[in-house]
Amino acid sequence: MNKTSPIDLCSHRSQLLNCFALGIALFLTSSAFAQEDSLKIRGIYDAALTEGRAYENLRQLCKDVGNRLSGSEGAEKAVRWSKAKMESYGFDKVWLEPVMVPKWTRGETETCYLLPDRTPLKVLALGFSVGTDGPLEAEVVEFQTMQALKDAPEGSLEGKIVFLNQAMNAKLIDTFSAYGGCAGGRVRGPSVAAEKGAIGFVMRSLGLRADDFPHTGVMYYSGETDSIPSLALSTNASYALSQYLEKNGSARIVMEANCEFHPDVESHNVVGEITGSTYPNEVITIGGHLDSWDVGEGAHDDGAGVIQSLEVLRILKESGIKPEHTIRCVFFMNEENGARGGRAYAENCRERGEKHLAAMESDRGGFTPRGFTVDASSAEIDYLAEWVSLFEPYNIHFIKKGYGGVDINPLKESGTPLIGFVPDSQRYFDVHHTENDVFENVNKRELELGAATMTSLIYLIDKYGMPEKIVD
Amino acid sequence: MNKTSPIDLCSHRSQLLNCFALGIALFLTSSAFAQEDSLKIRGIYDAALTEGRAYENLRQLCKDVGNRLSGSEGAEKAVRWSKAKMESYGFDKVWLEPVMVPKWTRGETETCYLLPDRTPLKVLALGFSVGTDGPLEAEVVEFQTMQALKDAPEGSLEGKIVFLNQAMNAKLIDTFSAYGGCAGGRVRGPSVAAEKGAIGFVMRSLGLRADDFPHTGVMYYSGETDSIPSLALSTNASYALSQYLEKNGSARIVMEANCEFHPDVESHNVVGEITGSTYPNEVITIGGHLDSWDVGEGAHDDGAGVIQSLEVLRILKESGIKPEHTIRCVFFMNEENGARGGRAYAENCRERGEKHLAAMESDRGGFTPRGFTVDASSAEIDYLAEWVSLFEPYNIHFIKKGYGGVDINPLKESGTPLIGFVPDSQRYFDVHHTENDVFENVNKRELELGAATMTSLIYLIDKYGMPEKIVD
Numbered sequence: 001m002n003k004t005s006p007i008d009l010c011s012h013r014s015q016l017l018n019c020f021a022l023g024i025a026l027f028l029t030s031s032a033f034a035q036e037d038s039l040k041i042r043g044i045y046d047a048a049l050t051e052g053r054a055y056e057n058l059r060q061l062c063k064d065v066g067n068r069l070s071g072s073e074g075a076e077k078a079v080r081w082s083k084a085k086m087e088s089y090g091f092d093k094v095w096l097e098p099v100m101v102p103k104w105t106r107g108e109t110e111t112c113y114l115l116p117d118r119t120p121l122k123v124l125a126l127g128f129s130v131g132t133d134g135p136l137e138a139e140v141v142e143f144q145t146m147q148a149l150k151d152a153p154e155g156s157l158e159g160k161i162v163f164l165n166q167a168m169n170a171k172l173i174d175t176f177s178a179y180g181g182c183a184g185g186r187v188r189g190p191s192v193a194a195e196k197g198a199i200g201f202v203m204r205s206l207g208l209r210a211d212d213f214p215h216t217g218v219m220y221y222s223g224e225t226d227s228i229p230s231l232a233l234s235t236n237a238s239y240a241l242s243q244y245l246e247k248n249g250s251a252r253i254v255m256e257a258n259c260e261f262h263p264d265v266e267s268h269n270v271v272g273e274i275t276g277s278t279y280p281n282e283v284i285t286i287g288g289h290l291d292s293w294d295v296g297e298g299a300h301d302d303g304a305g306v307i308q309s310l311e312v313l314r315i316l317k318e319s320g321i322k323p324e325h326t327i328r329c330v331f332f333m334n335e336e337n338g339a340r341g342g343r344a345y346a347e348n349c350r351e352r353g354e355k356h357l358a359a360m361e362s363d364r365g366g367f368t369p370r371g372f373t374v375d376a377s378s379a380e381i382d383y384l385a386e387w388v389s390l391f392e393p394y395n396i397h398f399i400k401k402g403y404g405g406v407d408i409n410p411l412k413e414s415g416t417p418l419i420g421f422v423p424d425s426q427r428y429f430d431v432h433h434t435e436n437d438v439f440e441n442v443n444k445r446e447l448e449l450g451a452a453t454m455t456s457l458i459y460l461i462d463k464y465g466m467p468e469k470i471v472d
Numbered sequence: 473m474n475k476t477s478p479i480d481l482c483s484h485r486s487q488l489l490n491c492f493a494l495g496i497a498l499f500l501t502s503s504a505f506a507q508e509d510s511l512k513i514r515g516i517y518d519a520a521l522t523e524g525r526a527y528e529n530l531r532q533l534c535k536d537v538g539n540r541l542s543g544s545e546g547a548e549k550a551v552r553w554s555k556a557k558m559e560s561y562g563f564d565k566v567w568l569e570p571v572m573v574p575k576w577t578r579g580e581t582e583t584c585y586l587l588p589d590r591t592p593l594k595v596l597a598l599g600f601s602v603g604t605d606g607p608l609e610a611e612v613v614e615f616q617t618m619q620a621l622k623d624a625p626e627g628s629l630e631g632k633i634v635f636l637n638q639a640m641n642a643k644l645i646d647t648f649s650a651y652g653g654c655a656g657g658r659v660r661g662p663s664v665a666a667e668k669g670a671i672g673f674v675m676r677s678l679g680l681r682a683d684d685f686p687h688t689g690v691m692y693y694s695g696e697t698d699s700i701p702s703l704a705l706s707t708n709a710s711y712a713l714s715q716y717l718e719k720n721g722s723a724r725i726v727m728e729a730n731c732e733f734h735p736d737v738e739s740h741n742v743v744g745e746i747t748g749s750t751y752p753n754e755v756i757t758i759g760g761h762l763d764s765w766d767v768g769e770g771a772h773d774d775g776a777g778v779i780q781s782l783e784v785l786r787i788l789k790e791s792g793i794k795p796e797h798t799i800r801c802v803f804f805m806n807e808e809n810g811a812r813g814g815r816a817y818a819e820n821c822r823e824r825g826e827k828h829l830a831a832m833e834s835d836r837g838g839f840t841p842r843g844f845t846v847d848a849s850s851a852e853i854d855y856l857a858e859w860v861s862l863f864e865p866y867n868i869h870f871i872k873k874g875y876g877g878v879d880i881n882p883l884k885e886s887g888t889p890l891i892g893f894v895p896d897s898q899r900y901f902d903v904h905h906t907e908n909d910v911f912e913n914v915n916k917r918e919l920e921l922g923a924a925t926m927t928s929l930i931y932l933i934d935k936y937g938m939p940e941k942i943v944d
Contacts, residue, residue: 045643045645046643049642049643050642050643170521170522170917171517171518171521171522173517173865173866173867173921175917208916208917209916368840368896368898370867393645394645395645395842395869395896397867397869424840424867424896426840426915426917426918426921427915427917427918430915443898443899443902444680444681445642445647445680445898445899446898446899449645449898
């Protein structure tokens, strides 16, 4: 690690008040660093905005490959495309890491309608749902919250279809917080409903907009006995069903889906690296997930993230920056329904005896960049936050405590500081897990600015290292 | 003006260092204010996000009214719609302010093609361009910059069509700066070309994306003799024409347009106000422009701005906040090609003998809010900037020196501090002045967050007033 930075001297200790005085004393010497860094970062943004490859690469992934659920032919095509792309950029090493992934198929039929008029309700089966084995008709019981469903008496839902009509909280500025408040209903709702006797489960999609595009996403059964078919209704369909119930007191719906489980299959993480010139065994990982849901094109979720991670390495290489540490981009497989790629990668790192300086994930869409959240010690967060002023010319205003990412999370066990790239979240849940998550809904400059922002922080971490761990 | 705020005590003087010490002393008392303000602002955001009318009002303006160039039937329909809408909200006063506006019509024919294969080039006439009076064919001379066009020898363009192929600078993070660097070429390029003998003018559209949607916008002739027909080419068409020229050394194009000037007609600013309970003659104006170009729906430019300004008053009224000063929303007419509404409003204010506390404009699109720029004295800017921490929970990070807005600019003469609302700028020039500026390209939450941000700052200005003017 490079130990010459004055910022380092502070952050290696957690005595922040003393550091503050020291910081002022060192201001004149550190400003020379800051100026060099400012120029380097300006160069990184210029490269991303005028000679970037992110947008064209995302187009290829979305249009030439398409969506790519774990275990699908699309996923395997994506693996081949990604490996070839990394190889074309002449990184020092490119390889595949095997990982066994679940295979689930949606099937052709996927319908839901309201009786007696057979009014169609727009639906998508939830990922891992079982099929209905023909039309499934029953009376609907509506719940406004997951808690209300949990509170329903045992057996009270015998033979019913549960309708979980829980809206995301529009008051939360961070839409991921609103999503987090409802995702448990999708993941565990079917199981809870089945335990109380329900034979089917439909839910309001996890989106903040009134529209006709249902959002899929993963759910898990607890065992064999709670495997009831589970669908997401579009927000408009949920509203219509709820209004019907309010008006008529009761409702019967018919749902049908042909989803199927299959045995696990082998797939791969795709990994490329620029090997560190001084510390080849000290790694900074940057990644996103290559798999997507089986609707739309996985453009924001998470085509943007893998393409930006690739762009970090490409820009560093093209800029002639020779990193001291190994910079590695990882296209993780199976984030959406298992997160097995992230676990496999962490395990492989451990087996290789590598030390991780930091890991960064981009999995919040390709929107205009806002900052970073860091899952690490206070000293490490404070250390990174010192750099935020270097990002202010690009309208990036925070590096603060928060979540890293699903795929890099298994690296936490070995003490790796985890960094989540944070773009603006307002539009994310308009497209998340829907047919609308397509290339056309990604803005070129927003995608590029994100890549430049990520590259710049990686550049700084490589140049100045991270604080030594303090063992209490 | 309310003189009780500790912040006021500071800002009424420009002795900022003394103020800093005083500020610390007053910290404990002021924190009670800050907490009350935080809660009030949280309430404003909640109201905008859960009971807002901005999105539905914008839908009506875009879909029921449509585009609304000054002097068009659409503009008059917009005036009627706006007045009725303000009246429906029960504001204390609603009125129309007459303003004479130019009338220019695009005509039906609008074509351009490259010879010899008649390859079509996507075009839109620039606003105020004359027509061609039948097909106009000539050789094309390309210029990469406005300066190069200015440097062309007198008479060197005799009988030619000038092609100004000047690209916006993608490196500038603020896309309005990139626009500003090129807009002069659109406004004055035709006149400069004509002075050197050109008989027609085509230009690369002012957009940052490669696409098939030309961007219109205003241009002005210097007199009668330089009135040559002027069109904007889509960025893709510009690229194609430039490539053809590079390959073949020369090119001939045919352009045709039926644009026409008509005599000025009367139109109106639409004004609504909540009259101040304590200082009715002290006004805070908030506005955008009601007119739009005659393509698309003027959704971002500037449907978003007028609807957000309306929402400021509506939210204040619905929240039961009784402002001490008069809060007035103004839908200005004719920003796009004359800015006559803004001048008329400032003149009317002067005649009424009103004092303006501040004026705010929203005319940068309905995107996710980022901050405010202020065109005022340093003391006034510093005063407003003190409040930025109240906005940080909403990811709003700056209140800083900068531009106010075209429509409020005439109020500057009387010393009014001008405030420009600044949303994220990355997507604006994808839609600006094109067929793509439609309701569907506005995100509901981004629009609402902007309205809440504007309302919150207006609330603070009304509550605490502005610093007294210092006469040097």
